[in-house]
Amino acid sequence: MEDLYKEGKLRAAAVANFTAEQLQFLLDNASVAPAVDQIRCNPAIRNRETVDFCKSNGILPMAHSPMNFSLAAMKNAPEVAAEYKALAGRIGERYGKSWGQVLLRWDIQHGICAIPKSHSPERQRQNIDIFDFELSPEEMAMLY
Template identity: 45%
Template sequence: METFRLANGDNIPVIGTGTNTYGKEGNQYNGELNDDFSALQSAIKAGYRLIDTAISYRNEAGVGKTIYESGIERKEFYLTTKIPAKEEYIASKELVEQTVLQSLENLKTDYIDLYLIHHPIEDKDQLKQTWEVLESFVEQGKIKAIGVSNFSIEQLELLKSFARIQPVVNQIQSNPHTWNNEIIDYLLKNDILPEAWSPLNKVTEEQTAKLTEIGEKYGKDWGQVLLRYQIQRGVAVIPKSHNSEHQVSNLEVFDFELSKEDTTMIESL
């Protein structure tokens, strides 16, 4: 697995698996928890080591149990989770601390590789106190890196103005429906890794046809072309599938490189 180097010197896999519908009835985000993590098991078997979860997914504990029971050493995995921007988690420093400690317990680990603020915290004081607690866990070695998710340039600038430890990742939507090019350019210039959630979602039939046409040159399908495009421009990707064949094919993107002509075509979609 290829990696990107983060600003703190750590390496993060360029492809991970999302988990927001794993362990749930009907594979639905809001489905009842059913402890069926066979999709995560097959993803791990396929070779995924960056595992992305969140408190709001309600399945941290199931994700942690599945990883623990995989028989693969903890150091082989790169675990990401996220704290919600909700009062019940961030109203005080004590609540933030309790939340992080609960994540460590849920994930059955003594450290988390990457801890994100899931959505912008609009109140500056709350943002500052939440970040300070995350920084303290980094200093304790219980979190290796900290970052954010769904933050705008303005929100990142605010965070950077008081952060002692700068964010290393901003996880954002990026796909043909919403490329988010402006913020991706900003992130790359500021040594913050852009990480794309839903990189294969919201693709129209017309876009799929064009991507398929490009893929034929390389012996790849449209999804592989789309993932390769993001990786080539320095964006980590977090696709998710319940299909073991799709999980495998999403990893088969390291044996070709898109031409400048093809990347230009994809940018115009």
């Protein structure tokens, strides 16, 4: 990938599911820094250490499975999911937005690029309609 990048065939090199430690190894040993680290990041698994490392080192944290937290491999995920959806839903009512839009807005305001997937055209529209409202600092803190 480094060679292809230097030949101008790639605009960027990126990785997925790298931990902070693995990213540090790349930064120390590779000649091209990754532009993106795509990691699991949702209300059940925030992956905070990796997100913070990315942001401190000019790497874009990209959240895969951002909505998929009820299936997360955590014993308390069903409770986390229900509580989060209820809370985000109440906050969303203030802005005319769904819990999913509040979740994605939280990601954006935290400098995280989320890549949700939906088979529903209506939810696909919702998932990009998140740039006309802003969560307050108090709401951001309530959601994490």
